[in-house]
Amino acid sequence: MSIAVTEAIPTLAIAEARFGLQRSDDPDFFPEWRSDLPTLSQFEQQELSKLRQRYLYQRSKGQLLESTALLLLASPLLALAGFYDPPFTVRAEESVQLILADSEEVLQGRLDVLVLWEQVWVVVVESQKTALSLWSALPQTLAYLQANPHPNCPSYGLLTNGDEFAFVKCQLQPLPQHYALSRPFALFTAPQEFEQVLQVLKALTPPQSLPVSPTA
Secondary structure (H helix, E strand, C coil): CEEEHHHHCCCHHHHHHHHCEEECCCCCCCHHHCCCCCCCCHHHHHHHHHHHHHHHHHHCCCCCCHHHHHHHHHHHHHHHHCCCCCCCEEEEEEEEEEECCCCCCEEEEEEEEEEEECCEEEEEEEECCCCCCHHHHHHHHHHHHCCCCCCCCCEEEEEECCCEEEEEEEECCCCCEEEEECCCEECCCCHHHHHHHHHHHHHCCCCCCCCCCCCC
């Protein structure tokens, strides 16, 4: 039986129970969002300022749909971070199926943006309407990260409702699975908040130990 991820995994508690996930508060588990962040160039800072001002203008007109938040902020951010360039592969509106080991259910969902490197999930972007809480996207994002084809390698999610951004890291192996969250970055607060989002994205470089595809 096929069921939508949003229906099968509506809450964080259900996601943790269904996938055997444990939240880690160990700062050494997810240091990528807070330490050794790269310095942004003047060009990158200027581009972020333009994006932020453009978003704040559109936001001042009212609530925005998730597709608008993706168009105005998430997609340009990925471009600035280099995720649209080699060696990465980008897939938009990617369909994902998860077959649960303890049942006959098949979870079906569709990602906003999926970024891969050698078929390993580097970043999953999940956006929400500005009227919804940022964390409402967390349960389904954790579900999607279960489909990482290389469970020994961590995968990352970027959650946004436009007004705020947050990162999640998920490590499937060794068991039990663990995940951790960054703090939320508030676009309305200061330009530096938006700059830190780009710094974290640039810090999420692929592990060097991943398998390399054979050359032709």
